[in-house]
Amino acid sequence: NTSSADKKPAVRLELEEAERYINQLKSNLVVQENATGGALAYRKHILKQSEEIKRTAKRISRRFKIAFNTYQTVLIGTNQFNLMKEGLRDLSNLQKIQVPAMVPLAGERITNHLEMITKHFNGEDTLGTDTSISSELKR
Numbered sequence: 001n002t003s004s005a006d007k008k009p010a011v012r013l014e015l016e017e018a019e020r021y022i023n024q025l026k027s028n029l030v031v032q033e034n035a036t037g038g039a040l041a042y043r044k045h046i047l048k049q050s051e052e053i054k055r056t057a058k059r060i061s062r063r064f065k066i067a068f069n070t071y072q073t074v075l076i077g078t079n080q081f082n083l084m085k086e087g088l089r090d091l092s093n094l095q096k097i098q099v100p101a102m103v104p105l106a107g108e109r110i111t112n113h114l115e116m117i118t119k120h121f122n123g124e125d126t127l128g129t130d131t132s133i134s135s136e137l138k139r
Contacts (some may be wrong), residue, residue: 119125
């Protein structure tokens with residue numbers, strides 16, 4: 001009998017200890033459920049941030065394309081302006097060029113010689129071997 005009486009307090013101690021363990025495990029479960037809820041909320045927040053980053057990256061990409069297009073447009077416009085400015089300068093320089101006055105051909109021999117060359121190129125006459133005219137013209 002004494003041994004069953006001695007066992008009662010030991011069993012009671014074990015039951016109390018088991019109840020403390022169960023209470024601790026219940027407390028741990030509450031903490032774990034709260035942590036799971038927090039992790040899910042954090043995950044949702046991170047996904048929203050990820051979507052916002054993707055939208056922002058798309059906006060930045062569009063802005064960059066527009067900025068680069070603007071740069072190219074300005075570059076083309078500047079080049080075109082410089083070409084036009086150079087062209088106007090060239091035209092101005094051409095207007096400053098003066099054509100020398102026409103000098104009439106002197107002498108009947110030169111006129112005859114030019115007519116003979118013209119007839120030769122038109123196939124109407126062949127040039128003779130008379131080099132006296134051409135040697136005189138070279139002077």
